[in-house]
Amino acid sequence: ETGVTQTPRHLVMGMTNKKSLKCEQHLGHNAMYWYKQSAKKPLELMFVYSLEERVENNSVPSRFSPECPNSSHLFLHLHTLQPEDSALYLCASSQYGRADEKLFFGSGTQLSVL
Amino acid sequence: DQQVKQNSPSLSVQEGRISILNCDYTNSMFDYFLWYKKYPAEGPTFLISISSIKDKNEDGRFTVFLNKSAKHLSLHIVPSQPGDSAVYFCAASAGNMLTFGGGTRLMVKP
Numbered sequence: 001e002t003g004v005t006q007t008p009r010h011l012v013m014g015m016t017n018k019k020s021l022k023c024e025q026h027l028g029h030n031a032m033y034w035y036k037q038s039a040k041k042p043l044e045l046m047f048v049y050s051l052e053e054r055v056e057n058n059s060v061p062s063r064f065s066p067e068c069p070n071s072s073h074l075f076l077h078l079h080t081l082q083p084e085d086s087a088l089y090l091c092a093s094s095q096y097g098r099a100d101e102k103l104f105f106g107s108g109t110q111l112s113v114l
Numbered sequence: 115d116q117q118v119k120q121n122s123p124s125l126s127v128q129e130g131r132i133s134i135l136n137c138d139y140t141n142s143m144f145d146y147f148l149w150y151k152k153y154p155a156e157g158p159t160f161l162i163s164i165s166s167i168k169d170k171n172e173d174g175r176f177t178v179f180l181n182k183s184a185k186h187l188s189l190h191i192v193p194s195q196p197g198d199s200a201v202y203f204c205a206a207s208a209g210n211m212l213t214f215g216g217g218t219r220l221m222v223k224p
Contacts, residue, residue: 004157042116043158043203043214056210090157099207100146105157 003027006091006106013081014114021076021109023091029104031097032074034066037088037108049074050097081113117141118206120215127222133191135218137204140185144206144213149178149189152201152217161202162189194222 004025013019025032034046048056049068063085065077074091088110092103118139127133137147145166150158164171164178164187171178177190191198199222204215 006157009155040216042118042216043205045212092157099210099212100148100163102148102160102163103150103158103212105150105159107155107157 004091004093004104004106006089006109008109009107010110010112012112012114013078015081015083017081018077018079020078021089021091021111023074023076023106025072025074025091025093025104027093027095027104029093029095030071031094032068032071033092033094033103034064034074034076035090035092035105037090039087043090047076048097055097078111081111083113086111086113115140116216117144118204118213118215120202120204120218122218123216124219124221127194127220129196129222129224130193133189133194133198133220133222135189135191135202135204135220137187137189137215138185139187139206139213141206141208141213142185143208146207147178147180147187148205148207149176150203150205151198152203158203191220194220196222196224198222 007022031050036044046060047066067075088108090108091106094101148163149161152158180187201217201219203217
């Protein structure tokens with residue numbers, strides 16, 4: 001399998017649930033990202049990991065907790081979310097983690113918080 | 115305030131004609147620009163990019179133009195094909211910051 005794979009594709013959760021989003025990249029890249037796309041809003045960067053170390057946290061609430069166990073895997077742990085957190089969550093990777101590099105995105109997880 | 119804006123949320127074009135998608139930015143420090151295309155139920159895919167030292171970059175049917183004085187870039191698709199129907203995002207980078215626009219939905223009618 002090639003590219004960036006995200007699971008699950010769809011997730012419905014209650015505000016008291018705990019769930020995790022998973023991302024795996026098969027491109028040998030050194031950097032991985034979580035982006036959020038809300039309806040009618042631009043893509044928002046949430047977290048950046050380069051060589052498994054977090055280098056950017058764009059003031060994301062603590063109810064979102066990322067984990068990067070190795071350069072190929074990235075998780076986003078979710079707990080006590082709010083309905084306004086419903087959005088498409090996209091994982092991406094790039095070779096070196098530079099902002100001028102092209103990003104390779106997964107298909108996303110469409111999250112609904114009830 | 116949004117630093118990268120795509121003011122047209124949607125655009126409809128006839129097959130075979132030219133599609134022009136526009137993007138405006140406010141930060142003069144942006145020095146690299148990228149366009150991504152997104153189909154429904156898929157992640158965005160990279161399309162074409164341009165450095166601020168250039169004013170044009172071409173790749174097949176896709177050409178990106180950069181007007182630094184106007185802080186404006188545009189993506190031209192010619193000829194447009196029904197398979198080009200998608201949402202197009204522009205993005206701009208400065209240092210370690212990448213900022214996306216809100217996207218324009220292109221519909222190419224047969």
